[in-house]
Amino acid sequence: MPNMNAEPSHDEPDIDVVLHSQGYLALLLTAALIGIPLSFLVFAFLAAVHWLEHLMWDTLPTSLGLEPLPAWWPIATIGLAGVLVALAVTHLPGRGGHVPAEGLDASATPTSHVPGTMLAATAGWVLGAVVGPEAPLFAMGSGLALLAAKWVKAGGDARSTTVIAASGSAAAVSAVFGNPLVAVIMFLEVAGLARRQTMQLVLPCLVSSGVGALVFTGLGKWTGLEIDALSIPDLEPARLEIADVAWAFPVAAVVAVTTWAIFAVGRRTARLAASRTMVITVAAGLLAGCSAALYAVITDHSPADVALSGQATLPTLATQPGQWSAGALVALLVCKGLAYAVCLGTFRGGPVFPAVFLGAAFGLLASTWLPGIETVPGLAIGMAAGAAVTRLPVTSIVLVVLLLGDAARSQIPVVILAAVTALVVGEMLSGRRTASGSGRAVSRSSPNLPSTSRWPPRAPG
Secondary structure, eight states, X not given: OOOSOSOOOTTOOOHHHHHHSHHHHHHHHHHHXXXXXXXXXXXXXXXXXXXXXXXXXXXHHHHTTOOSOOTTHHHHHHHHHHHHHHXXXXXXXXXXXXXXXXXXXXXXXXXXXXXXXXXXXXXXXXXXXXXXXXXXXXXXXXXXXXXXXHHTTOOOSHHHHHHHHHHHHHHHHHHHHTOHHHHHHHHHHHHTOOHHHHHHHHHHHHHHHHHHHHHHHHHHHHHOOOOOOOOOTTOOOOOOOHHHHHHHHHHHHHHHXXXXXXXXXXXXXXXXXXHSHHHHHHHHHHHHHHHHHHHHHHHOSOGGGTSSOSTTTHHHHHHOGGGSOHHHHHHHHHHHHHHHHHHHHHSOSBSHHHHXXXXXXXXXXXXXXXXXXXXXXXXXXHHHHHHHTTSOXXXXXXXXXXXXGGGHHHHHHHHHXXXXXXXHHHHHHHHHHHHTTOOOSSOOOOOOOOOGGGOSOOOOO
């Protein structure tokens, strides 16, 4: 796999020369122009997914007289998702996209792989697999951007093609995080760019994701259609106390160990699914469905709390924590953690959303059991720690700060402490795993940026 982590060569041109070149400025314009139709397509796709999800989890069971949602429902839906995802993995180009247990991948996706990737992802999301949308949107954005660049005859060399693909990824994923900055920071952390390469790639990503966010905002208001974005509205601000800071370290460490163990199970499941895709994927879907059913039976809550990525339930969990007793939170963590683990290795999607949700649930449980820690700091610590184990610490910090909204200003110190603690603990555990010969915990593969001696690239057209 080509690598962007290589050190820049000594004969690279000055970065100011690159940024002021006509070819690079033309590439920025291309990124902006491609971002507009791409954002329309992504919005339409996410609106369709939102509608289908509502159909499967609200409209259909209600029309069948199944109200409230029965505990057995996710067993059927996620089991069916397992069949559909396995068919996409075994019969379509690209094997359904990247395995979420391997982390996020910034590699450009061939256009021919996009249909299989999106079909596998849609089946999982709509039918209740515990995965998020960010990884398939990376793939969709880069694949469609490359197709658009080919149509308009842009991206004449390898570097400009890579930048256009990256810009498409950033534009696509900016929708679900509700902020274009998170998309750009996430892509840069996933790619692991060298310093000089960063500046050359960040500007097209900023332009395309900003245009994408503008399109998503406008389309939502004009059409009345909804897309699912990770957000927590109306969270009340809270003071940060010494006890909150003190608890940040142990709580984040426990969240990190738990999340790391979930990823370890996911990687083992992925290895099993590689050779017996249909059997293992369907079995994983049924196990995830049974976990959701067990949670519903134990707690009398909806099984949808365990199924799906968690982004729809997170606002209620954060703003109305009294709906869950301590026992219900424990059941939620155990059941969703198990479902998340097996879905990571078999279904197709992103790892971030469920990790944020589980971190939030753990933080709420900590605020219930531990003396001195309040609800909002507990949420902040848990979400930051859960997201940071994905090896995207800066993305995790920015994402959690934006999620907290008005409550963020006082919580930034514990968000940073929790993210750093979780990352260090996760790296220590990954180091032990690597030393024992098991390999890396999270894939950091990324597209190649050829030597900057190729800059400026050929102007579009």
